[in-house]
Amino acid sequence: MACTVAVETEIDRHYAAQLAQLADEEPALRETIAQFQAEELEHKATALDLGAEQAVAYPLLSGMIRAGCRLAIRLSERL
Ligand SMILES: [Fe+2]
Numbered sequence: 001m002a003c004t005v006a007v008e009t010e011i012d013r014h015y016a017a018q019l020a021q022l023a024d025e026e027p028a029l030r031e032t033i034a035q036f037q038a039e040e041l042e043h044k045a046t047a048l049d050l051g052a053e054q055a056v057a058y059p060l061l062s063g064m065i066r067a068g069c070r071l072a073i074r075l076s077e078r079l
Helices: 002-022 027-049 058-078
Strands: none
Touching: 002 027, 002 058
8 A cells, every 4th residue: 555655646746747748738638647647646545545654664665666656757758
């Protein structure tokens, strides 16, 4: 659950950045991204409800996973 929260946090940020970049362009794509973002936030909420923050070394674990996610996103944007 801690991993889910960390991953979904970074995915949410990534989708928010994409939506900001699109501004008023590509309304159909914006709608799809917004739907995906809402689904991921739902997954995050579920993981929090199931005790994600009670994981051993949660802040460290979360920070490491989030950093890995940010790296993966950056790499995917360049490949
Ligand atoms: Fe998800």
